[in-house]
Amino acid sequence: MRNWLLIFLIIGLAGCRATFVGSETVEKQWKKNGVHLQGxxxxxxxxxxxxxxxxxxxxxxxxxxxxxxxxxxxxxxxxxxxxxxxxxxxxxxxGYRFKPDLGWCWEESLNMKRCRELKKYRN
Incomplete structure (x- = not known):
């Protein structure tokens, strides 16, 4: 039961961040060894x-x-x-791959169209 509560709390906080702060740009969703495209x-x-x-x-x-x-x-x-x-x-x-943050590609999000287009870059 505690595990489910923790999972819902994490998902809720990620959703709140995206709602009130806004999600990161698509460029920040490209990662290589855990680091986003930069420099x-x-x-x-x-x-x-x-x-x-x-x-x-x-x-x-x-x-x-x-x-x-x-x-x-x-x-x-x-x-x-x-x-x-x-x-x-x-x-x-x-060598970067499209690895969106939790909640970035949720259904009904503004990013969903971009996620569909970029799914070929996930591997």
């Missing part, structure tokens, strides 16, 4: 992602959200997905 490896992947941006991408990135047309916003959303794919492929090549 030189972060820079390598960031630079790789930045190097493939086109002039149009930079234009859309620098344009304020409120100033983008719906078509431009859709274009930017698709481009963000492509750029994040390049970033995550780089992290995977460097």
């Amino acid at each position: 030189k490896d972060f820079g390598i992947c960031f630079d790789r992602k930045e190097s493939v941006k086109t002039a149009r991408d930079k234009y859309l990135q620098n344009k304020k959200y409120s100033e983008r047309t719906p078509e431009e916003q859709n274009e930017w959303d698709l481009e963000i997905d492509r750029l994040m794919g390049i970033y995550f492929d780089c992290a995977y090549e460097l």
Whole structure:
């Protein structure tokens, strides 16, 4: 009985943290030997992602959200997905794996879509 109580307490605290503080970013869910993507490896992947941006991408990135047309916003959303794919492929090549924290991928969470997309990087 005590074990169940402890489990519910841990899950409850993790859920409260995500609710009131917000969950960590997706970049913090990539880990290698228990350490999240950071330092030189972060820079390598960031630079790789930045190097493939086109002039149009930079234009859309620098344009304020409120100033983008719906078509431009859709274009930017698709481009963000492509750029994040390049970033995550780089992290995977460097030996990092998508290992989300407890509660990060819960059903009904805002992160659920991203979790489904990144499950191929879990092994």
